[in-house]
Amino acid sequence: MGVKENLAKVKAEIDSISKKCGREGKVKLLAVSKFHPASSVLEAAEAGQILFGENRVQEASEKFCEVAKKFPAARLHIIGHLQRNKVKEAVRIASCIQSVDRAEILDEIEKRCAEIGKEIEILFEYHTGEESKSGFESEDEIRAALGKISCGKYPHIKPRGFMTMAPFTEDEGAIRASFKKLRELSILMQSEFPQFDLKELSMGMSGDFRIAIEEGSTMVRVGTAIFGARNTGNNQ
Numbered sequence: 001m002g003v004k005e006n007l008a009k010v011k012a013e014i015d016s017i018s019k020k021c022g023r024e025g026k027v028k029l030l031a032v033s034k035f036h037p038a039s040s041v042l043e044a045a046e047a048g049q050i051l052f053g054e055n056r057v058q059e060a061s062e063k064f065c066e067v068a069k070k071f072p073a074a075r076l077h078i079i080g081h082l083q084r085n086k087v088k089e090a091v092r093i094a095s096c097i098q099s100v101d102r103a104e105i106l107d108e109i110e111k112r113c114a115e116i117g118k119e120i121e122i123l124f125e126y127h128t129g130e131e132s133k134s135g136f137e138s139e140d141e142i143r144a145a146l147g148k149i150s151c152g153k154y155p156h157i158k159p160r161g162f163m164t165m166a167p168f169t170e171d172e173g174a175i176r177a178s179f180k181k182l183r184e185l186s187i188l189m190q191s192e193f194p195q196f197d198l199k200e201l202s203m204g205m206s207g208d209f210r211i212a213i214e215e216g217s218t219m220v221r222v223g224t225a226i227f228g229a230r231n232t233g234n235n236q
């Protein structure tokens, strides 16, 4: 099946599951196009897809130059671990950085946004499952970062919510527990920082987006189920 058909199938599934949980229309789809060519992204965009996710800034930058020209409405989210020296390019090309996984990176994001006068949305990546490596380890560190944003230290940074990756396992209970942990964090932080809108819960991938929606996901990040298997030896 082609990208267009896969996309339609994934969307139909999202609709049907979210309807069952009484959350119809509440779940956005981020199409994760890493390791797939610009032609695949264009195919998805032609089929009406607007939100795209990429792990690597360099790769995204090359690909999205072409996509943005044809589809000015397309938006890019960075979802992979962001190195400091890639932040400048990341803030130039992305509307959201979902993989804010440590406090120090906020200084660099603010600096680079200020240089070009751009505001950027961010999600805090939270470590909720044993097998994933990235993300904030503690709720206190996230609280401290939100505290700094609320004091005006990062005027170009708009916090919107949280992101996580569930452990790669067949154990549905463990996956569910991971998503539940993110939801609980989000409820707690929203109550402590009512001045921000922290409702975005980016959770769920090709293998577990059904569970994620049941657990309150507002954005699923789906790659393989839309674009097919990736041409890479590792799981990045």
Ligand SMILES: *Cc1c(COP(=O)(O)O)cnc(C)c1O
Pocket: 032, 034, 055, 079, 080, 165, 204, 205, 206, 207, 221, 222, 223, 224, 225, 236
């Ligand atoms: C690759 C990736 C995805 C998409 O994974 P699939 O299993 O291909 O759907 C989602 N989120 C992150 C952070 C990723 O790195």
